Amino acid sequence: MATEIGRKEIVVAIRNAPAPVVNTSYLADELGVPRERLGDQLRELVADGVLEHTEARGRGHLWWLSAASELAE
Numbered sequence: 001m002a003t004e005i006g007r008k009e010i011v012v013a014i015r016n017a018p019a020p021v022v023n024t025s026y027l028a029d030e031l032g033v034p035r036e037r038l039g040d041q042l043r044e045l046v047a048d049g050v051l052e053h054t055e056a057r058g059r060g061h062l063w064w065l066s067a068a069s070e071l072a073e
Contacts, residue, residue, distance in 0.1 A: 005031050005037070009031060010042070013030045014063065014064065020064050024060055027063065049068055049069065050066060050069045051069070052064050052065070
């Protein structure tokens with residue numbers, strides 16, 4: 001079993017989502033992996049400027065494509 005989902009797969013899953021902001025559970029379901037497998041990779045994408053992120057108090061984490069990432073397409 002692979003340890004990481006590809007960066008492109010994550011970006012495509014967010015881009016194709018019905019809303020521009022998704023939570024970790026949505027991404028895990030779309031990518032067919034446990035939520036725990038995505039955390040570090042999603043934070044790395046934030047550090048690289050690909051994603052933006054916020055934590056909704058007690059409700060989990062929300063992720064969306066950064067403006068720079070969208071403009072690069």
